[in-house]
Structure formats: structure tokens, C-alpha cells
Amino acid sequence: MESTRVDRWLWAVRLTKTRPDAATCYLDRAPVGPVAAAPVAVRDRGTGRPTKRDRRALDKWRETGRG
Template identity: 55%
Template sequence: MTARIDVRIDVWCWAVRLYKSRSQATAGAKAGHIRINGVRAKPAQPVKVGDEVRVFTDREHVVVVKELLAKRVGAPLAQAAYDDRTPALPPKEERAAPVFSRERGAGRPTKRDRRLLDQLRQMGR
């Protein structure tokens, strides 16, 4: 008789290094940034071998579970635990640079303008 191991999705995402910390993985699941087979996952939902997991962090990561991990392991072992099907980013030349323009002489930017500028700078990195 083999023992069946249930691994929580937040623990698995942390163990395979999709999130830097377990609390971030739990918060991501609560916020709806983790989907298992297209369905929004709660932090304690068990994951099985063969499940497709979509994680929205800085971009969308699409992985298929090959191995269940309950503890964080080294990067080579973590990468062997899933099959990465994340679509490649387009080359930097093809990505459109965000544009923000202000009329000359419009004065200091407002708080809202400042936040928009900061968001655009983050996207351009």
C-alpha cells in the first residue's frame, strides 16, 4: 500500500520557486492569481500530478505538475518537478513602449499623474 501525499497548491508553488515566500504564495492564491486546470484555486486546495497550474506573478506562468514537493528544494530539483509551458516573451523591439505625454507648461504632475508615470516606468523595464 502506497501512502498518498496531498500537497497544498500554495506550498507547491513556493517549493518549486514560483513565489519567493510561502506567505506570498498564500496571498496569491487568496487573490485569485493561481488557477488549477482553469479553475481559481484556494490556498489549501490539493494539487495532483498532471494538473495544469497557471500563476500570475510578474507575468503568466503555465506549468504542468510532474512531481509533488512539500519542502523547498534547490533550483535544479524544483525545475524538474514541473513542465514549463509558459509562452515566450516577444523580443524587446516588438514590445510597444508605453507613452505618457504632458502638455508643455502644465505645471507639476498631480499625485494621479505621478502614479501613472511610475506604472509606465515599471512596465517599461
């Protein structure tokens, strides 16, 4: 697969008139801050897929953050 820069691609598909305009369109303006880590559920190895009951408990645990 051939890689290409985003500003060149934006210019090539004519979303902008010039490549410098394309480069300014691609600037990341997302706020930079700490990312909250999602809680991780631990299951015993080899237990297989969770049952419906286990799945509901996992969903509830994820919603509250603890369980």
C-alpha cells in the first residue's frame, strides 16, 4: 500500500485550492490533556466467552467505573 501525506491527498482530491491550505486544514486542534484510563476487567485464562450474566455484570462495572 502506498503512503501519502495528508496535505497532498487533500489537495489532490481538490478539497482545497493549494497544498499550504491543505496543510492548515489538517492541523490538530484537539485539546491536549490527560486521558482517563478505562477500567480493565480481568478474567481467568481459558474461561471462554462471558455468559449473559457475566456480560451484564461487566457492562454495569464499566458504567460505574468500579462494580
